[in-house]
Amino acid sequence: MGANYKRMRPLNYLISPDSIEAQEKNHSICIALYNAALNNDWKAAEKIISADTRVKTAAITKLEETILHVAVGAQNVEFVEKLLKLLSDEDVLLQDSRENTAFSYAAASGNLMIAQLLMRKNEGLPFIRGGEGVSPLYLAASFGRAQMASFLYPKTIHILQVGERKGLFLQCINFGIYDLALKMFKEDISLVRARDLSNNTALHILAGRPKAFPEQDKYNSMKHLMKSSNNDDHHDHMNESSNEALKLVRELWRETLNNKDENCFRQIIDTPSKLLFDATESGNFMFLFELIRVCPDLLIERNEDDQTIFHVAALKGHKRIFNLIHEIGFKKDIITSMEDKFGNNLLHLAGTFVASSHEYDYGMRKILQLRQEFEWFKIYIYIFFVTCRK
Template identity: 25%
Template sequence: TTIQSSTSYKDVAIARDNYKNWSVCMKNYLLAQDLWDIIEASSERKAEDSEADIRNWRKKNAAALLAMQNSCEPNLISEIGEITSAKDAWNALAKIYEPTTVDESGQPAAKVEEHQLPATITNQQSKVQELQAPTLSQGDSADWDLVRHILYVYPDAITAKVSIYGETLLHLAIIAGHVKIVENLVELMSEQDIEIRDTEGLTALGIAAMYGRTEIAKCIVRKNEELVVAPDKRGHIPLVMALRYAAHQNMIRYLYSVTPIDFLLSENGSHGSLVLSYFISLRMFGFKKIYDMKLMHTYALEVVRCMSKEISALDSNKLLYGVVLYPFFEAAKRGIVEFIVEMIKAKPDFMTVYFMNGRSVILSAVENRQEKIFSLLYGFNERKLRVVFGLDDFRNNLLHLAGLLAPSSQLDHISGAALQMQRELQWYKVIIS
């Protein structure tokens, strides 16, 4: 067994005010090093143990004892310096540093063993703090290690309500915004566990909606889709909670997309009217976004027109090596017909210029299924034949490219394989005609 250097323990050196954190960290270390059985009562040496068993016990005992000694500041080593048993040293430190609780009569209360923790542990204040601390602290990766240890010791804690508001570990992790912890907890929980509510009737998704935790909401919905229509005590579904408390547009858009439209109809209650009223009060009409998009489109078109004036003065041979050629064919690939029209107006040679693989703008339009670009062919007049019967570097003509499967970016816009096939056949028939 190898022991880490003492510097790895200095940040958690034992003291009265941090004994609980120290004991958790030390137990994790001993478990990882397969030394924890030395601390447990079942590891006591027996008379019938073989010599090899005794040597192994001594080795593990020394390793565990050294780990505890290394975690102490020099002035604290004297507390366990003369003790030769790791178990005795552990118990001695617990007796010295663990706070003693008293019962209602003023007598020392009996210590609650780990396995005695009930399913609902809100009455055990020290245990509540131990469960809350890792989820409410800042370090995400370290937090999950602590939570995992707690769940190992107290398996029922995953569904236990650990706050006065009836919140579970999952609820607390959502409030703190720890995405990684939430993902790990959700993976361990069943669909029924995810449905646990706090004292306000909020599910995990309702809490995520309140705090605007969009990524967390997606994780929860993947586990249990039914939560999108689970109301709290006031009858508010998560979408309404997001509108009422957080007003985060990403969260609202996501919850609206996964909430069944039928559920928002008037015959199913006031959910739809509440959503509509909040949209109005928050002025989330979408008009400004559409206006901004149209304005940007207008500005972009003006820039293109200014460019076309300069391009018209270029020598035709320079088009093959100029910086305009790539944007021209990229626009054809994406179906930006305004750009193509302005460039052809400025320089008609663009109709028959070739780019990668020897393809013209029309061949590129067919390959990428851009019907608006392809329709420009009808205005090519005398150059139409050259384009229609033109071949690329692989000897492909319009029919060959129409026979290839359309890019996924185009097929994704058509729902269903049957409609996709119908669309492909329509393209092929248009090219033949």
């Protein structure tokens, strides 16, 4: 565990003067120091510090920020380096009114060089929590600072409680730090059940992020999905070509399927919403790919409106997902004529999309819209004939 540190506050004489005369003078000093730290003007700051050495550890803002806080927040490396030569190892532990050290500012800004400079002065800085007990590691993840989070993780992960680990894991996913999330999951597979404040699991968060995954036109058919379940070559190719988000989904899904408790399995994929349909609504084809290729039975799952993913894809206009219907054999005809609880079949839903597509995209995307409408018209005609045949 990291060492315990009591809160250290800066001198307040500049922001809490004894008289009106001192208030005016000190205010001018605070403004001058603030601007010097903000604008990387070391000469101006050095002149003021030389006149009164106390200012280097004094609060210069209402938030009780010191010169170091401001300079670190502004990411002025040269200024910070020179200022640190005048500070002791305890001076860098000073916290503002929100209990954040300058190191917390470095973690939030993601400046590794400044973080390393501060740690050379005091190695305990990464262990000091800021406002609301937030660690610098969690703060870095919350600001999407991937390099900083990866830098701090091996140094401070041991100080986090179980709940904090779960929070950090989900925060990494929320802010796209998938490589660190993957590392954390491999170290603790129980994180597959971790949930955020909205009760979402990691898989639920990823289901709604189609842009997190690479476009894989090669895997645009159900044949690839079915064959790939036992295809080592496919596995190798995917490992080489996919990004960290895709690898994370694969690992999370594998662990989910390893769960022999049906109730627990259902809890993960159906609460707070149905995972499969979250991905379909967002058009997340690659996410669906990973789920369906090892669990094709999911294709006949229904949502609360008694719809399959094909009904939702038709309604939302996700042609790539919908086109999988052409490659599922005889089930295609069953699903095509299947009605949801509103009495709509695929013919109605595909027709609804084609009709509604006329209501937007009149500008520069007109050609793309017409092409899209034509593709959906072909799908519409296909469903029409299947329905008539029945």
